[in-house]
Amino acid sequence: MSAGPIRRLASVSALPVELRGAVVAIGNFDGVHRGHQAVLERADEIARREGRPLVCLTFEPHPRTVFRPQDPVPRLTPAPMKARLLAALGFEAVIEQPFSRDFAGLSADSFLGDILVGGLGLTHVVVGFDFHYGARRAGTPALLREAGARLGFGVTCVEAFTDEGGETVSSSRIRAHLSAGEVAEAAGLLGYRWTVEAEVTGGQRLGRTLGYPTANMRLHEEATLGHGIYAVRFRRADGRLHDGVASYGRRPTFDNGAPLFETHLFDFSGDLYGETAEVSLFGFLRPEEKFDGAEALVRQMDRDAEAARALLAAVRPLSALDGTIAFALGRDAATS
Structure with a gap:
């Protein structure tokens, strides 16, 4: 319901009293893709209708990474970017509940009593069709509905969201597209241009010697993106x-x-060193390749810059969310 800055809370126990009684969307929401947005927007609709706070409960780190640390999940949206997207969708707070094997061992009844009712004091919970909770995923959507009727909170389960081809939108599909450099295809599933966030750091200044100074960023260690050249939009810390x-x-x-x-x-x-910036990826131009010296590389960079300018001159927002992330638009402007 709020358009202001989102509160990032470290656990359910950190929830302030004024946010108790909220409508709460629960899930990992990695990517905040179109399927997730169906859940999140339903929560927003209910919160607006009932005049309740709007809160998201998510988990850090990703549960699959906890159980398989040797094979961490490549994150589409690390916690700061996820919070940015949730803020753009109108959420007042996101609870980044620490996820551990101990937390995973909570019984389904303890999750309901200690987390949802005791911790959140929620009035309505909104989840996806495949939501499970408690040890060994014993809690099912059907059991959640029964518990809601018994304990006094509403329950909404949102059906799977499919794309125009009839396939379910999923984070794994998006990761596969990004790994192949297919950022336009990924954007079609996300509903916005995939965006990375990192600090601008110093480098060898090779680009400056070639006439192409660059802002260098080291992506999150779990990031998945095919190597190559991309048309992008860069958002500075001041917007x-x-x-x-x-x-x-x-x-x-x-x-x-x-x-x-x-x-x-x-x-x-100008000097960008030390700034934390966001970069939205609009199109893949070509794979990374090795050139026979700097002169050949610069000629190709000239062609890349021309292609990127042409591509970006024609882009339009994919959605209201895309308008707030990759364009200088608020949600109202993006939907008008």
Whole structure:
């Protein structure tokens, strides 16, 4: 219901008294994709209708990573970006409940009594069709409805969301697209342009010597993105937007080093070091490749910049959420 800054709470126990009695959406929501948005927007509708606070309960780290630490889930939206997206969807607070094996061992009844009723004091819970809770996933949507009737809170289970081709939208499909560099296809499932957030750090300044200075960012260690060249939009900490072209990869022409995300901002000069910025990916231009020297690389970079400018000149918001994330639009402007 609120359009202001979202509160990020470290656990259910940190919920302030004024947010008790909320409508609560529960889930991992990694990616906050169109399927998740169906759940989140239903919660928003109920909160508006009933005049209740709107809160999201999610879990950190991703539960699958806790049980398989040797194979962590590649995160589409680390906690800060997830909170940004939830804020854009109108949530007043997100509870980033620590997830551990002990927490996973709570019985279904303890989850209901200690977390939902005692901890949150919620009036309505909204979940996806496949939501399970408690040890060994013993709690099912049917049991949740029964508990709600018994304990005095409403329950809404949202059916699976399918895309225009009839396939269920899922985080795993989006990860597969991003790993292949298919950012436009990923955006179709997300409902907004996939966006990364990181601090701008110093580098070897190779781009500056080539006439293409870049803002360098090291992506989250779990990030999944195919190496290549992308048309992007760069959002500074103060909200100002700049179109640009970005390279993600190991710089095979020079050092073949650790993966680095390097963005050249069009028509910009200034110092970005130390800023935490967001970069939204609009289109894949070409794979990363090795060139026979700097001159050949610069000629290709000229072509890349021209292609990125042309692509970005024609883009429009995919949704209200996309308007707030990748464009200089509020939700109302994006939907008008």
